[in-house]
Amino acid sequence: MPPLLELRGLTRSVRLPDRRSLDILRGIDLVVRSGEHVSVVGRSGSGKTTLLNLLGLIDRPTSGSLLFDGLDVTRLSDRRRAHLRGASVGFVFQQFNLLDGRTALENVMMPMLYGTARQFWRRERTAREMLDRVGLADRARSTPNRLSGGEQQRVAVARALVRRPRLILADEPTGALDVTTGEAVMALLDQIARDSGAALVTITHDLQVAALSDRSYLLDEGTLHAVDTDSARSALAGTGGIRTGREAVRTASPSTGSPASAPGGGA
Numbered sequence: 018m019p020p021l022l023e024l025r026g027l028t029r030s031v032r033l034p035d036r037r038s039l040d041i042l043r044g045i046d047l048v049v050r051s052g053e054h055v056s057v058v059g060r061s062g063s064g065k066t067t068l069l070n071l072l073g074l075i076d077r078p079t080s081g082s083l084l085f086d087g088l089d090v091t092r093l094s095d096r097r098r099a100h101l102r103g104a105s106v107g108f109v110f111q112q113f114n115l116l117d118g119r120t121a122l123e124n125v126m127m128p129m130l131y132g133t134a135r136q137f138w139r140r141e142r143t144a145r146e147m148l149d150r151v152g153l154a155d156r157a158r159s160t161p162n163r164l165s166g167g168e169q170q171r172v173a174v175a176r177a178l179v180r181r182p183r184l185i186l187a188d189e190p191t192g193a194l195d196v197t198t199g200e201a202v203m204a205l206l207d208q209i210a211r212d213s214g215a216a217l218v219t220i221t222h223d224l225q226v227a228a229l230s231d232r233s234y235l236l237d238e239g240t241l242h243a244v245d246t247d248s249a250r251s252a253l254a255g256t257g258g259i260r261t262g263r264e265a266v267r268t269a270s271p272s273t274g275s276p277a278s279a280p281g282g283g284a
């Protein structure tokens with residue numbers, strides 16, 4: 018069985034207004050298999066969201082190959098890529114991105130409006146099941162402005178998972194939450210992803226979040242370096258303190274960073 022994601026020499030450059038080219042990603046090799054949880058840490062501006070948008074079939078790489086379940090998605094038309102994305106990828110964002118005027122239930126039902134006929138007809142029942150799974154069955158009729166940040170992110174998790182995606186991408190999912198709430202939401206996301214057999218890629222500034230994953234990477238100046246999760250974990254255990262993003266990334270980068278960008282993703 019091919020891995021779910023296979024990136025070889027992936028680059029992404031953009032043209033700046035002054036016509037210079039900015040090389041954001043400079044040759045990324047990564048393999049992610051179904052059921053794995055991989056985390057990516059890196060400084061602000063290091064290209065994490067750019068990488069996630071490539072993995073999520075939103076943007077196209079400038080060069081290199083990106084295989085999704087063995088399929089070269091760089092060759093797909095925009096329409097087919099969008100279709101594959103809707104069916105196979107769930108997103109969780111830092112700012113939740115829920116629709117304000119809609120209830121929690123309506124937000125979770127939304128992706129199924131574009132799903133298969135079966136998903137469409139069962140959308141309310143499925144959405145209620147997912148809300149129950151994230152512990153919010155009794156808040157189905159609440160709009161986001163009536164929910165706490167942690168509750169909103171749990172609704173967003175339910176929405177991301179409701180079409181049973183094979184790949185879940187989370188961009189700073191705990192970034193807008195306090196530490197305890199963030200840990201609870203992250204543990205829930207990790208558990209639901211594992212139960213469903215999906216692959217989860219989490220971008221985070223927080224090593225406590227990264228420590229939940231099976232493998233961690235540091236994105237630095239457009240290249241990806243494997244970092245040892247156990248080292249990250251014991252470094253955290255030694256301090257027990259709360260880390261800011263910058264500190265967390267600095268802790269991850271020395272000694273534990275492998276020189277190669279881990280071709281094969283260490284898998």
Ligand SMILES: Nc1ncnc2c1ncn2[C@@H]1O[C@H](COP(=O)(O)OP(=O)(O)OP(=O)(O)O)[C@@H](O)[C@H]1O
Pocket residue numbers: 031032033039041059060061062063064065066067068
């Ligand atoms: N379409 C674009 N045009 C020009 N520059 C871009 C574009 N997209 C991203 N960049 C630049 O590329 C760099 C990486 O951006 P990206 O959003 O991937 O960073 P990030 O690691 O997610 O940062 P943060 O932690 O702050 O979210 C930044 O310097 C950004 O300004």
Ligand SMILES: [Mg+2]
Pocket residue numbers: 065066067188
């Ligand atoms: Mg970002």
